[in-house]
Amino acid sequence: KYPYRTGAIEEDYEVGQDLGAGQFAVVKRVRHRKTGKFYAAKYIRKRKVKTSRRGVPQEEIEKEIAVLQDLDHPRIVKLRESWNTANEIILVLELVSGGELFDYLAEREQLTENEAAGIIKQVLETISYMHELKIAHFDLKPENVMCLPGNVPAGGAPKIKLVDFGLSQRCDLGIEVTAMHGTPEFVAPEVLAFEPIGLEADLWSIGVITYILLSGCSPFQGDDKAETFQRIAQMDYSFDDEDFAGVSQDAKDFIEMLFTRNPLERATAKDCLKSSWIKRF
Numbered sequence: 001k002y003p004y005r006t007g008a009i010e011e012d013y014e015v016g017q018d019l020g021a022g023q024f025a026v027v028k029r030v031r032h033r034k035t036g037k038f039y040a041a042k043y044i045r046k047r048k049v050k051t052s053r054r055g056v057p058q059e060e061i062e063k064e065i066a067v068l069q070d071l072d073h074p075r076i077v078k079l080r081e082s083w084n085t086a087n088e089i090i091l092v093l094e095l096v097s098g099g100e101l102f103d104y105l106a107e108r109e110q111l112t113e114n115e116a117a118g119i120i121k122q123v124l125e126t127i128s129y130m131h132e133l134k135i136a137h138f139d140l141k142p143e144n145v146m147c148l149p150g151n152v153p154a155g156g157a158p159k160i161k162l163v164d165f166g167l168s169q170r171c172d173l174g175i176e177v178t179a180m181h182g183t184p185e186f187v188a189p190e191v192l193a194f195e196p197i198g199l200e201a202d203l204w205s206i207g208v209i210t211y212i213l214l215s216g217c218s219p220f221q222g223d224d225k226a227e228t229f230q231r232i233a234q235m236d237y238s239f240d241d242e243d244f245a246g247v248s249q250d251a252k253d254f255i256e257m258l259f260t261r262n263p264l265e266r267a268t269a270k271d272c273l274k275s276s277w278i279k280r281f
């Protein structure tokens with residue numbers, strides 16, 4: 001039985017500005033009254049009735065809590081406590097105040113290979129740790145890679161932490177995917193083919209993120225969801241000369257290791273950490 005706090009979160013925290021919102025969750029900045037420390041509070045709307053389409057079933061929310069409790073790594077945000085209120089469950093999470101990698105990239109159009117490799121190396125180290133525990137993230141994208149504050153050494157990479165484990169799953173054996181609601185641009189082909197998916201799906205997403213960091217373009221993005229899915233299923237991507245001008249063959253080989261259709265042949269996080277593109281920085 002999970003030890004939820006009950007009562008009003010305002011008793012212990014000053015609730016500040018919204019940091020972001022998803023389909024059934026809002027994230028707000030909160031300040032612990034006694035210590036003055038800041039946290040991110042993720043308010044997840046509870047699904048009241050089985051047939052309702054609003055909110056998240058309590059057992060699904062508790063799966064996210066269980067995953068966060070199992071994970072203990074410097075690049076994964078820590079769960080401090082959870083509150084159970086009438087309409088919501090509120091996760092009080094470590095605040096990462098440097099903002100999303102998505103915004104970091106937007107300010108720079110594209111990154112140098114050094115910067116990109118420095119970021120991807122941290123993501124791979126974190127995913128390698130999670131995959132040893134047989135836990136998949138299943139929603140890796142630049143929006144869920146948060147940067148730590150503080151100036152970045154010239155040509156270096158910001159320190160990052162992964163957030164949002166709402167879609168994470170334990171994958172002790174190939175789990176049967178149902179309607180996998182990952183973000184279209186980043187889902188692996190096996191997800192679209194409704195084949196059993198596992199840890200390997202995260203590596204495909206890391207390939208998509210690497211492609212975006214180096215070129216500023218999204219490899220499979222179509223005009224709509226259907227076109228994006230079709231391009232992924234057909235492995236329809238290219239290294240456009242203009243977008244990839246100056247990008248090394250090493251970097252392209254790295255991405256191709258991850259855009260492998262057969263999950264069992266796809267590079268693992270450990271393989272990637274030994275690749276020459278990651279090792280040379």
Ligand SMILES: Cc1ccc2c(c1)c1c3c(c(C)cc1n2CCCN)C(=O)NC3=O
Binds near residue numbers: 144146
């Ligand atoms: C400074 C800042 C800005 C936006 C934030 C966060 C922090 C943030 C955080 C978290 C989550 C789940 C979402 C968050 N969001 C929403 C957007 C994340 N994709 C979190 O767990 N810690 C955060 O700092």
